[in-house]
Amino acid sequence: MASTTKPKRIRDADATQKRILSAARKEFAKNGLGGARVDVIAERAKANKRMIYHYFDSKESLFQRVLEDAYLDIRTAEQKLELDHLAPPEALKALVTFTWNYYLKNPEFLTLVNSENLHKARHLKRSTVLKDVSRRFVGMVGDLLKRGEEAGDFRKGIDPVQLNITIAAISYYYLTNRFTGSILFERDFMDQGKLDERLEFNIETVMRMVCV
Template sequence: MVVKTTKKVRDADATQARILAAAKKEFAKSGLGGARVDEIADRAKANKRMIYHYFGNKEDLFRIVLEEAYTDIRTAEQALELEHLPAREALEKLIRFTWEYYLKNPEFITLVNSENLHKARHLKKSDKIENLFKRFVGMVGALLDRGVEEGTFRPGIDPVQLNITIAAIGYYYLTNRFTGSIVFQRDLMAPEALEERLAFNIETIMRMVCIDP
């Protein structure tokens, strides 16, 4: 009986994981409005009844996918263990991580874009996001304080503003890569262009934060 119960739990967990992975791809590709539950069910090798049973309606499923997406990036940031590095080295590592995360997880950017079109109405219903971001802002704030103590960072920098800037200089580049490649007459996604952009991002942030960049 215990074995059967354990297997049932494992099967349920595996099904939910497949549904979430399929939903992430579908929402990232088509947005909330264009995403189809039938397509998610096909991708997940599940049926619509199971999706509604585990996650409620499509709006609820979208909110959970968003929560999972934000949880993933915030968890990965915590795993960097920046507190064990000198502040300047830690900040550069965070900038590199953010850029590389966006490149490796393009669905994250499209999901965030989609939620902004809906004026964050799903995140407003989330009881997870606030705690996730409190921990992250606390981590960046501690990094900045350490840099001031080490004599490398200017005092008085707002960790929220810094995070917005780090995110923005990578986010904008990637969300506008197609139009930018035409307007500026260069392939913004060529490997050398991506390396050049990362170096520019690091230099920009360091000049903002460091006493002696």
């Protein structure tokens, strides 16, 4: 009897934690760490506050876990691009396109990053799981640049960290400032045609920076 009960309890616990994390991601993305309410998270997760604190200790710890999962998700998706199977120019275009599309499809990621920056990255500083995945990503971009150099496609000496910052920034700024930008520049930033134009501009910008 115990052998069948224990796996079921484990499955139930895993399912509960997933519901809590999903609800917490939405609440933190909408209201930030300070404005997020644990009782709202509990209600959306069909759990109770005691259960949340049992699994995650505190609201701060829950926010850290949500943030870690958000970064792990994008880093894992980047690794699945398998850029080493593409010619360097095509691989770089694929990375720029992926970043743009990921931000478009996951607006909660952008707001979570904004929130953590308001807290001066104190939760990321405590994280033990993100440094390795970030190093792997930098290594992946570094390998791509090296292949491009050897093939005569890319300039020498490009810093993979600087390149990643630029790729992220040209997508991030456009999307996080889409409301004010639409007013100031008198164009609908989220019109599909404008989104397509922006992606083309992002790709051209990066390729002009990197290519020989």
